[in-house]
Every structure is written in structure tokens, then in C-alpha cells.
Amino acid sequence: MMLHDVSWPNDEDLRRGLVTWLDTLPGASWLTVPGQDSNRHRVVVTLLHGNEPSGVKALWHFVQNPPECAVTTHFCLANVKAARYDKPFTTRHFDDKPDMNRCFGKTGEDDSYGVAAEIMARITDLKPEAVVDLHNTSGSSPSFSVSIVDDEKHQQIASLFTERMLCTSVRLGALMEQTTDQSPIVTVECGGAADHAAHEVAQNGLHHFLTAENIFVNHGDFRPLDLLYHPVRVQLKKGLELCYHDRKVDDADLTLPLDIDRHNFGCMAADSMIGWLGEKGLDAMITNDGGGGHPIYALFYEHDGELRLKHASKLFMITTKHHIALSDCLFYMVVD
Structure with missing residues (x-):
């Protein structure tokens, strides 16, 4: 037992x-x-x-x-x-x-x-x-x-x-x-x-x-x-580099702001900046909604190296704990 x-x-x-x-x-x-x-x-x-x-x-x-x-x-x-x-x-x-x-x-x-x-x-x-x-x-x-x-x-x-x-x-x-x-x-x-x-x-x-x-x-x-309904799980692909900083980190595949968790359950407008992407761009990230929908390019776009929302959304379960973000997920989101 x-x-x-x-x-x-x-x-x-x-x-x-x-x-x-x-x-x-x-x-x-x-x-x-x-x-x-x-x-x-x-x-x-x-x-x-x-x-x-x-x-x-x-x-x-x-x-x-x-x-x-x-x-x-x-x-x-x-x-x-x-x-x-x-x-x-x-x-x-x-x-x-x-x-x-x-x-x-x-x-x-x-x-x-x-x-x-x-x-x-x-x-x-x-x-x-x-x-x-x-x-x-x-x-x-x-x-x-x-x-x-x-x-x-x-x-x-x-x-x-x-x-x-x-x-x-x-x-x-x-x-x-x-x-x-x-x-x-x-x-x-x-x-x-x-x-x-x-x-x-x-x-x-x-x-x-x-x-x-x-x-x-x-x-x-x-x-x-x-x-x-239908929250989407957003992850960084395995083996890639994540940083938390107040500016883009050149060697990182994704940089998120130090205070990104302040957006938990807040309504974020379309075109809001989420973070900064590296050389792989959006290909560094993957999504899972349990049904094969909501691919990464349907939710985000890249503008001058910035990761931006395509649609007004709510983000939640955002973490600034590096090991949890990599082993579990970056955050979940629901598109308004």
C-alpha cells in the first residue's frame, strides 16, 4: 500500500x-x-x-x-x-x-x-x-x-x-x-x-x-x-531557451516580462505585446486545446521581434517560475 x-x-x-x-x-x-x-x-x-x-x-x-x-x-x-x-x-x-x-x-x-x-x-x-x-x-x-x-x-x-x-x-x-x-x-x-x-x-x-x-x-x-470554454495550453517547445526580463534577451527563444503574471485573468486587447521572440519566431511555441484547434499562428503574430496577440484574450495560470513554465506550460488562454 x-x-x-x-x-x-x-x-x-x-x-x-x-x-x-x-x-x-x-x-x-x-x-x-x-x-x-x-x-x-x-x-x-x-x-x-x-x-x-x-x-x-x-x-x-x-x-x-x-x-x-x-x-x-x-x-x-x-x-x-x-x-x-x-x-x-x-x-x-x-x-x-x-x-x-x-x-x-x-x-x-x-x-x-x-x-x-x-x-x-x-x-x-x-x-x-x-x-x-x-x-x-x-x-x-x-x-x-x-x-x-x-x-x-x-x-x-x-x-x-x-x-x-x-x-x-x-x-x-x-x-x-x-x-x-x-x-x-x-x-x-x-x-x-x-x-x-x-x-x-x-x-x-x-x-x-x-x-x-x-x-x-x-x-x-x-x-x-x-x-x-476551451482554454488553450501554450508551451515552449522542449529544449528551447526561456528568459524572464524587462527587455529582449538575444540568446533566448522566448523572453517574457518579469511581471507577466499581473495579466492573470485580465482582459488583454488584440495586438497586446506578450513578450519577445528569438530566431525561431512563433515556431518556438506549441498549443494544445484538446481538440487539435487553435494553432499557434491563429492566436499570435510576430511584429518586429515582439510576440503579440491576434485577438482579445484572457490569459491565466501564467507563471514566472522558470522550471514550471518549461516543465508544465507558459500559460493558458481563452480567446474572447
């Missing part, structure tokens, strides 16, 4: 603090809290990425202020080893291991695939009425949710946490891609890992998720959702 059942933290754990408690865990961990209705279940997954702490910080808040759970609720802390490595909450995943949130519905020799499979086995066995997977964005950002299904159940789960939902066709091996009608799964990106507001999004949303007797009826906890 790679997923360990652990007890709810005790008073001594509380005194020692969250990071010390994480150090006591045997690895990927599963906690169960009885609810008023023991026949119904909900699941909260967090720490699939070790550098995204809002979900586990919200859990720690509820350890100190135990809520009255409406149904039996399960918490999964997935990549505990990465979360506590070196300076806590700075390691997304180890360099020699795959991204755990790219391992669902896939097989591989690494333990990360085994943990993902065991998480899904638990969910399949429990048949929870709802699953949330709590994350942080790699740059400063407002909160949003992501789903592969645009229906009322997924929207209602999302609206407990945030005002925005992205409906995506991109498939990467994320937990939310395993959603079913019986057990809908929604990803919640609470905001930037260093943003205090992101921890509040996780905490407030979880309070509603844990305590609402029925999360699928309209009540005051819901927020109206801004729905965004």
Missing part, C-alpha cells in the same frame, strides 16, 4: 504545528472524519503538488476548529514527501519523479502512478457525492475552478469556492479527468501559493463543502459563475 490511513491530528500535534505533523506522516496519507450522515461521503484531495499549500493549511485550520461535517469526509494528502522536502512547500515534485497530477488514468513504474491508482480506488469504492482537488497557481492569480464537464453538479461544487470555472478539453492525466456523474470531481485553483487570499478561498470554500447538508441545492453559499 502506498496510501496510508492516518489518525486525525491530536493536541500534541497541534502544539507542534503543521510542518512538524507532516514530518510524522508515512507518505501519501488518508484521513477520515465521521459526519452526521455516515452513509454519504465527500473527498478532499490536496498536495498533489508539494508546493501548493492552501488546501493543507485549510485542513489545519479545521483541525484547530473542528467543523460539524454533514457527511463522512475524507482528506487525501498526496505528495507529502515533496511538500516537506527542504524548505516546506517549495517542491512541486522531485526531479526524478513524474508530476503526480499527470498520473491519473495512466500506468507507469514510478510510485506516483501507484498513489494515483490507490486514490482512485478509494474514490471508486466510496462513491463520494463530490470530490474537490485543491491547488495553487504557480503565479499570483485570482481563484478559479477547472472541470472537463459543464453541468449543474460540477458548477455547484465549483461555486462553493470561486466565481470562475474553466471547461476544458485538454487531457493531461489530472485527477479531475476521472470525474463521473455519480462522483463529480472538480479542481479548484485557490490562487497563488504565496497569496493570503488563496488560503482564505480554500478555508471558506471547504467550510461550505464540509458543512452543507446538501451541496447540490441553491443556497447562500453559491457564487454566480463566470464560465470560460
